[in-house]
Amino acid sequence: MKGKVLIVEDDQIQRELLKESLEEKGFKVISVSSAEEGKNSLEENPVDTVVTDVKLPGKSGIIFLKEIKEAYPEIEVIVITAFSDVEDAVEAIKAGAFHYITKPYDIDVLANLLSKCCELTQLKKSPSEKSFIFKSNAMEKLLSTVKIFAKSDAPILITGESGTGKEVIAKYIHKASERTGKFIPVNCTSIPENLFESELFGHEKGAFSGAIKAKPGLIEESDNGTLFLDEIGDLPLPLQTKLLRFLQEKEIRRIGSLNTKKVDVRIVAATNRDLEKTVKDGEFREDLFYRLNVLRVEIPPLRERKEDIVELVGFFVRKFSTKYKKTLTISNEALKKLAEYSFPGNVRELENIIHRAVLIAKETVKPEHFTLSTPEKKTEKESFSKPLPQLMEETEKELIKEVLEKTNYVQTKAAKLLGIDEKSLRYKRKKYEI
Ligand SMILES: Nc1ncnc2c1ncn2[C@@H]1O[C@H](COP(=O)(O)OP(=O)(O)OP(=O)(O)O)[C@@H](O)[C@H]1O
Ligand SMILES: [Mg+2]
Known part of the structure; x- marks a missing residue:
């Protein structure tokens, strides 16, 4: 079960269609035709998310939204507006709607939004039981x-x-x-x-x-x-x-x-x-x-399932924004920086990074809000931090030492193993002071 949803829509055909499609997608759905009925329904039947039309007979969807947010702050609300009603949409967001969608809408888009909302509500209801977020x-x-x-x-x-x-x-x-x-x-x-x-x-x-x-x-x-x-x-x-x-x-x-x-x-x-x-x-x-x-x-490390990073970032930004009562977005540069990072501490590290960033960010989470412990792709950079000849000499020295130790410093044997003559070996030992 993906979550419990209440639909408030006065048009009977649209209401039934929506109910059916969402049930097919795994939601548990209650549907009513007015805000008043919606209010009564919520008293008996708590849900995770309410989807309400704005234009309703009697009380409008926006007023209903405000009532929900006051009585049940944990419930998320998605508002459906007519295509032309930009003002309604703005007002809905101001009043605390999670999102608005305009008619005609794509049912998949709505279902995706609903999954997120339900997850968020469930999280708020039981803060100790975290949901499992993934995309990969x-x-x-x-x-x-x-x-x-x-x-x-x-x-x-x-x-x-x-x-x-x-x-x-x-x-x-x-x-x-x-x-x-x-x-x-x-x-x-x-x-x-x-x-x-x-x-x-x-x-x-x-x-x-x-x-x-x-x-x-x-x-x-x-x-x-x-x-x-x-x-x-x-x-x-x-x-x-x-x-x-x-x-x-x-x-x-x-x-x-x-x-x-x-x-x-x-x-x-x-x-x-x-x-x-x-x-x-x-x-x-x-x-x-x-x-x-x-x-x-x-469980694979986070760096081997990078698709999960974006999903988890969104989840943690929402979680900590709610906790600190902030409205934050995250910049693309910030997301990119995280996607490139290797996360030696995996999801826990990501959670801590976002927690800190949400605390200090003003409106937008930016790259400078992160303190990442190791620069990305460190090992690759390190191995090319020296000129090639120096690197080769160092490798040669290590190899000669190793072979000499193996052969108890019997030079003839070592030279043979290394594929060089004894004279060259003597010369190299002197050069590398082995
Ligand atoms: N897929 C996920 N979705 C949401 N939160 C997650 C996910 N994976 C891990 N976390 C969060 O990351 C933190 C670390 O997870 P958890 O304690 O399960 O890791 P662990 O593998 O047991 O680590 P350790 O080996 O250090 O004990 C927790 O706060 C957990 O809630
Ligand atoms: Mg553990």
């Missing part, structure tokens, strides 16, 4: 996979660089899973090793000094829900063993208790580390890795 094919594919994964009970491992949205996806999975329990996040790095077991498995009264009361662990609390094990790659080895045992047996025993209890928990784990490598390095148990890595979601 890569993310569209990823989300459709995630939706399928969500319905199963198998563990999911989410990987991706810092700030790519792993936690957002984990919450999304929980919502899409239709599991009735809670979503419980556990940050594996922030729980001290000696507390981990009691935090996760709980304890009985008097199980250890300080256990004044019995306390269920986080696993028990996520019964029928989702346990989100964040930064799983940093979990110390002894705790990995305890977690593995739980995953195998699917039951817990509180510290100090004699009884075990079955729990039905969906595990979602996330890490920005290369888990395959930590397994190879002996820092992560292979058996635990295979238990967690049943379904894998890999």
Whole structure:
């Protein structure tokens, strides 16, 4: 469901046509023929967005818009005006309409606007639950996979660089899973090793000094829900063993208790580390890795899905403008600068950059409002920062050193490996002081 929409339109044919087309596009639609009916409808049936005609019998659409904005500031309004009525349009925007469209309009354009409006309203209603914004094919594919994964009970491992949205996806999975329990996040790095077991498995009264009361662990609390094990790659080895045992047996025993209890928990784990490598390095148990890595979601870094940047910028500009009660636009130069940037901190970095820019900008967000941590394409520039002969000499020196070390400084062997004669090698060693 894309969102809930109220249509106020007195012309019956247009009203029904609009309702039908929007329902086809996935919106839930209520339609009425006057502002008065619209007002009554809103009292019973809250919506995300209102689409209202200006010319209505009785109260005009503009007055209705003002009433909505006063009673339900979170609801966005789109106003439909006649082609010639520029003044109506101006007044509508002044009164807080999200947008106006003129008749005859393109239904796709309206549907796009509506998606944005509904998203914005939902965001305002629940500020802690952020929507997932994307435009790229890569993310569209990823989300459709995630939706399928969500319905199963198998563990999911989410990987991706810092700030790519792993936690957002984990919450999304929980919502899409239709599991009735809670979503419980556990940050594996922030729980001290000696507390981990009691935090996760709980304890009985008097199980250890300080256990004044019995306390269920986080696993028990996520019964029928989702346990989100964040930064799983940093979990110390002894705790990995305890977690593995739980995953195998699917039951817990509180510290100090004699009884075990079955729990039905969906595990979602996330890490920005290369888990395959930590397994190879002996820092992560292979058996635990295979238990967690049943379904894998890999979120690409933002610089590999640049189409998402513009979409996210728009989203964050709107979000922070609303927060600081500002009306801001963003200049094309500013957008271009962001599109070229590499975002080592991914979406989180983008969010912070826009947050700051919205705070300091007056009417328009401009390039000078951004402080970007690394100049774009830094590595490429660096590698050509020296003249070619110097670069070649440095490379030659490194290579000779490497080969000499490999051959324990046996010159004949080294020369052979390098494909030069011994005399040249002697000369080069002198030149480079090796
Ligand atoms: N597609 C998206 N749409 C909207 N907001 C997003 C999106 N992706 C990430 N964010 C926002 O970016 C910030 C970072 O996301 P999140 O905390 O999920 O990243 P993470 O991958 O868990 O990072 P870390 O590895 O540092 O823990 C959050 O504020 C999140 O709401
Ligand atoms: Mg995270």
